[in-house]
Amino acid sequence: MNVARGAIPNSRLVISGASSGxxxxxxRHYLERGATIATFARRGxxxxxxxxxxxxxxxxxxxxxxxxxxIQQAAKHFMSHVGVPDIVIAxxxxxxxxxxxxxxDEEVFQNIMDINVLGMVKTFQPxxxxxxxxxxxxxxxxxSVAGFRGLPGSGAYSASKAAAIxxxxxxxxxxxxxxxxxxxxxxxYIKTPMTDINTYxxxxxxxxxxxxxRMARDIERGTxxxxxxxxxxxxxxxLKCLPNWLYDLVFxxxxxxxxxxx
Numbered sequence: 001m002n003v004a005r006g007a008i009p010n011s012r013l014v015i016s017g018a019s020s021g022x023x024x025x026x027x028r029h030y031l032e033r034g035a036t037i038a039t040f041a042r043r044g045x046x047x048x049x050x051x052x053x054x055x056x057x058x059x060x061x062x063x064x065x066x067x068x069x070x071i072q073q074a075a076k077h078f079m080s081h082v083g084v085p086d087i088v089i090a091x092x093x094x095x096x097x098x099x100x101x102x103x104x105d106e107e108v109f110q111n112i113m114d115i116n117v118l119g120m121v122k123t124f125q126p127x128x129x130x131x132x133x134x135x136x137x138x139x140x141x142x143x144s145v146a147g148f149r150g151l152p153g154s155g156a157y158s159a160s161k162a163a164a165i166x167x168x169x170x171x172x173x174x175x176x177x178x179x180x181x182x183x184x185x186x187x188x189y190i191k192t193p194m195t196d197i198n199t200y201x202x203x204x205x206x207x208x209x210x211x212x213x214r215m216a217r218d219i220e221r222g223t224x225x226x227x228x229x230x231x232x233x234x235x236x237x238x239l240k241c242l243p244n245w246l247y248d249l250v251f252x253x254x255x256x257x258x259x260x261x262x
Contacts, residue, residue: 011035012085016065016123017092019046022190025212031057038078065092065119075126084130089140090120098156109156116160135179140219141168143186148236153256181222185215188232
């Protein structure tokens, strides 16, 4: 395999949610540049397919990011064979339409918070001390512009991404001066299986490969906070500045993510 221009052949990465969507696109981006990657996901067959395309470069760990002992075991295995990672990307996430009035949605709320927020914490935890001792590395959290304001019909998802943004900011300040960087990435609409089910317009939507390229650039720069694509950052800033009465008026009529049952 030819190593692409701008190769980083000795870099070591960990990516959760690497079986599809943004996680898979990021894994491919770095693998094509010579990196060795630990991939976390529940769908092992998809990880094995990726590993077959990059022999000796992909360590497959079939796990759920809610399972802290499984992540700790995977981290120990990867670091004993490859070394302390240079970059850890907590990408695993889920999105579902939710409504508080339905009792059955309580479990959906719980799962979304557990995966999107606590899954990020559990992904970082076993690597943080070794990376701090090495005094180098980058922790990357994939949040969302959906965390800028509460979106109707997506209360659980918006809340989880708002929590992720605040958590990552706390972590960034805690690690100031340690040699580690914390990067918060907030994607707008990216063409993935998660957005394929949306029936409403998605402005500035990007292909996953292009999104991965832009995210990798922000990670390399050590940007503390970035929106991809940047134009969605302008939209997000405008939404954050809207007074509540105007935001409520406009978004009470906005299309909503379909609430799935069963």
